[in-house]
Amino acid sequence: MAAETLRLLGAGARLNAIRILRTREQAILFTLTDFAWHSGAMLAPILVAIRFGHIGGWPVAAVVFMLAYGAVVASLMDAFGDSPWFLSQRIGRGQLDHALIQPQPLWRILLTDAFTPFDFWPVLTLGLALLTWSAVGLHVTASPGWLGLLAVNLLASIAVQTAFLYSWGCLAFWAPRGAEEISSAAARLVTQVSFPLDPVPRPLRAVLVTAVPSGLLSWLPARALLHLPGAGAADVWLTPLAAIALGGFALVLLRLGLRQYRRTGSMRYTDFGHRR
Amino acid sequence: MATAVELRGVRKSFRRRLRSATFAGLLRDVARPRREIVTALAGIDLTVEAGEMVAYAGPNGAGKSTTIKLLAGLLSPDAGTVRSLGVDPVRDRVRYVGKIGVVFGQRTELWWDHPVAATFAWRKTVWGIPDDVYRRSLSFARELLGLDPFWNASARELSLGQRMRADLALALVGEPRILFLDEPTIGLDVLVKQQVLEAIRTLNRERALTVMITSHDMPDLEQLRARIVLLNAGAIAFDGSFEELRRRLGDRRRLVLETDAAEAPALPGASHLRTEGTRHEYAFDAIVTPIPELLATAAARTHLVDVETHRAPIEDVIADLYRDWRGR
Numbered sequence: 001m002a003a004e005t006l007r008l009l010g011a012g013a014r015l016n017a018i019r020i021l022r023t024r025e026q027a028i029l030f031t032l033t034d035f036a037w038h039s040g041a042m043l044a045p046i047l048v049a050i051r052f053g054h055i056g057g058w059p060v061a062a063v064v065f066m067l068a069y070g071a072v073v074a075s076l077m078d079a080f081g082d083s084p085w086f087l088s089q090r091i092g093r094g095q096l097d098h099a100l101i102q103p104q105p106l107w108r109i110l111l112t113d114a115f116t117p118f119d120f121w122p123v124l125t126l127g128l129a130l131l132t133w134s135a136v137g138l139h140v141t142a143s144p145g146w147l148g149l150l151a152v153n154l155l156a157s158i159a160v161q162t163a164f165l166y167s168w169g170c171l172a173f174w175a176p177r178g179a180e181e182i183s184s185a186a187a188r189l190v191t192q193v194s195f196p197l198d199p200v201p202r203p204l205r206a207v208l209v210t211a212v213p214s215g216l217l218s219w220l221p222a223r224a225l226l227h228l229p230g231a232g233a234a235d236v237w238l239t240p241l242a243a244i245a246l247g248g249f250a251l252v253l254l255r256l257g258l259r260q261y262r263r264t265g266s267m268r269y270t271d272f273g274h275r276r
Numbered sequence: 277m278a279t280a281v282e283l284r285g286v287r288k289s290f291r292r293r294l295r296s297a298t299f300a301g302l303l304r305d306v307a308r309p310r311r312e313i314v315t316a317l318a319g320i321d322l323t324v325e326a327g328e329m330v331a332y333a334g335p336n337g338a339g340k341s342t343t344i345k346l347l348a349g350l351l352s353p354d355a356g357t358v359r360s361l362g363v364d365p366v367r368d369r370v371r372y373v374g375k376i377g378v379v380f381g382q383r384t385e386l387w388w389d390h391p392v393a394a395t396f397a398w399r400k401t402v403w404g405i406p407d408d409v410y411r412r413s414l415s416f417a418r419e420l421l422g423l424d425p426f427w428n429a430s431a432r433e434l435s436l437g438q439r440m441r442a443d444l445a446l447a448l449v450g451e452p453r454i455l456f457l458d459e460p461t462i463g464l465d466v467l468v469k470q471q472v473l474e475a476i477r478t479l480n481r482e483r484a485l486t487v488m489i490t491s492h493d494m495p496d497l498e499q500l501r502a503r504i505v506l507l508n509a510g511a512i513a514f515d516g517s518f519e520e521l522r523r524r525l526g527d528r529r530r531l532v533l534e535t536d537a538a539e540a541p542a543l544p545g546a547s548h549l550r551t552e553g554t555r556h557e558y559a560f561d562a563i564v565t566p567i568p569e570l571l572a573t574a575a576a577r578t579h580l581v582d583v584e585t586h587r588a589p590i591e592d593v594i595a596d597l598y599r600d601w602r603g604r
Contacts, residue, residue, distance in 0.1 A: 004404075011401035015387060018394050022430075098385065100350055102402055103374030113402075262352040262366060264290060265345055 012115030061137035070218035071127030081114025087169030092180025163246035173257030285356035334507030377447030381459035437468030534582035
């Protein structure tokens with residue numbers, strides 16, 4: 001199963017490499033602007049933290065760690081392209097049919113067919129570099145156990161965002177046109193937080209780690225991994241647990257949605273439905 | 277001969293939401309949504325043997341594309357059974373779709389921003405096609421459909437005809453056992469259409485590939501010399517050869533008279549279609565009104581300069597049939 005997935009990721013990587021080599025100028029510009037956008041988004045909170053020495057009790061290095069963690073999550077998701085996350089567009093544009101006539105399980109197609117590993121490595125590199133720098137600055141003991149927990153939390157954050165996007169995206173199974181853009185709207189709703197959420201009122205914070213789980217994409221895992229004030233010993237497992245719960249919910253919706261799709265199919269095919 | 281496709285009592289209907297055109301009506305629709313049931317397939321039985329070519333035709337909304345989608349594993353029937361290559365296309369989707377080729381005329385399987393060649397290489401990986409089968413089928417498909425001139429062009433740069441040839445070739449890579457073609461000639465110019473149809477005939481004749489093709493273009497389907505299945509309102513209205521269909525519908529003919537008068541003479545047993553100058557065209561059924569009898573009547577009523585008779589185009593025959601169906 002893993003070998004087959006890697007083989008398909010390889011096929012996606014080849015397509016990505018071909019596209020970059022054929023459209024070199026565009027690809028370079030795209031990569032640079034993406035890098036500038038991500039760096040710029042990180043810079044503002046870092047400058048605020050430097051100016052005041054901390055944000056909400058978080059030292060500068062911890063703020064950098066949180067932002068770097070978020071950048072790694074975002075860049076890893078971007079490496080798989082838009083198509084796995086924007087399910088509603090696939091449904092609304094009649095594009096899911098492309099996936100269903102491929103002799104592969106749907107999850108593998110969604111995961112691999114827009115794999116673009118060469119576009120987003122600068123942001124990933126920046127995120128990893130800042131993650132390392134801030135961890136050293138905070139004197140974190142990077143034991144194998146801690147690194148394992150970091151990896152589990154990174155994967156859990158990705159899973160939380162995926163589950164959130166899929167839960168909303170599945171609405172398009174029942175309203176293909178009306179909900180075609182709902183995945184994009186959901187993606188705009190659940191964005192990385194730029195500042196630690198500790199000073200935020202408790203009820204709002206509760207919303208940001210449940211209904212709109214932006215807090216699970218960097219803030220809560222960073223606080224737990226760095227053992228900052230307010231973090232309990234078990235908090236490091238909160239994001240993975242949330243990922244399991246939300247993932248299960250999204251999976252049920254996806255199964256119901258696919259059953260609905262088998263009943264109704266896709267009634268239209270738009271110009272935006274070409275394979276890209 | 278083995279059975280390739282078997283549909284038994286297949287029913288499929290869709291719910292369509294009705295929407296008003298007025299503001300008050302739209303408000304009513306919000307409070308009390310109205311829906312109607314559209315029956316795409318009303319319990320059809322169909323068997324296609326391996327190596328057979330079946331032309332699947334019918335007016336818009338007859339259920340052609342729904343059948344192809346059922347057979348491609350994209351839809352489930354409401355009732356009845358769908359078996360293709362001995363399996364249920366939905367339940368055994370992953371295993372099954374690797375053995376079929378599907379082409380939808382109005383969409384493309386080519387990667388839009390990539391060279392045609394890249395999509396083929398991608399398909400080899402995703403379909404898990406062994407090297408020898410890939411080399412053999414690719415070389416055959418490239419030659420059959422003449423892909424070399426645009427092999428390295430991006431799909432977005434291709435003309436509609438080139439795109440369709442590439443899509444058809446893509447479906448052939450991996451040597452599928454059945455080819456489902458949904459409107460593959462839609463929008464193509466005459467030359468490309470001929471090339472695509474000839475390729476489909478070659479595949480069926482020389483490779484014994486089972487082909488199921490839908491089209492609105494009856495002359496295209498007649499040219500394939502396939503078994504024709506005509507659908508009407510979700511039911512099979514005819515299943516047989518084109519010759520049999522013509523026989524069943526009568527021997528519809530056209531008579532063109534060149535006379536010395538601008539007024540078309542009235543001919544009992546023939547209906548006047550059009551007049552251009554002194555040239556008058558009629559439609560008639562040669563079984564009901566024999567040609568010698570009609571010509572004798574014409575000669576008695578006007579001065580004939582020239583006479584032509586020919587079979588009515590299959591399109592006209594089918595159009596008459598569709599009109600009959602709608603009128604019922």
